[in-house]
Amino acid sequence: MINADISRTMGGGIEYLENASIDWTVTYxxxxxxxxxxxxxxxxxxxxxxxxxxxVWLPNGTHLKYIATERTGYFYCxxxxxxxxxxxxxxx
Numbered sequence: 486m487i488n489a490d491i492s493r494t495m496g497g498g499i500e501y502l503e504n505a506s507i508d509w510t511v512t513y514x515x516x517x518x519x520x521x522x523x524x525x526x527x528x529x530x531x532x533x534x535x536x537x538x539x540x541v542w543l544p545n546g547t548h549l550k551y552i553a554t555e556r557t558g559y560f561y562c563x564x565x566x567x568x569x570x571x572x573x574x575x576x577x
Contacts, residue, residue, distance in 0.1 A: 486498040494566065496567075514543070517535070518541075522555045523552075533555060
């Protein structure tokens with residue numbers, strides 16, 4: 486995991502979702518690399534199916550829904566890593 490212990494600007498790690506549907510507004514810049522399963526990202530312009538090997542760019546302010554019906558794994562990298570503290574909120 487990339488966190489405040491080793492970086493002053495970026496965060497990252499590996500996350501898994503399964504049988505999940507999460508509404509979210511991205512309040513940071515984020516890159517995802519899908520390495521297992523299928524992650525559907527629902528945006529204003531439609532659904533985007535992301536499969537192993539796909540790279541996704543999600544700029545700050547993007548409203549979306551993450552949908553994973555099967556076990557789905559991805560690497561994420563985001564900036565700034567301390568987005569929650571800057572906004573006075575807690576990471577989900």
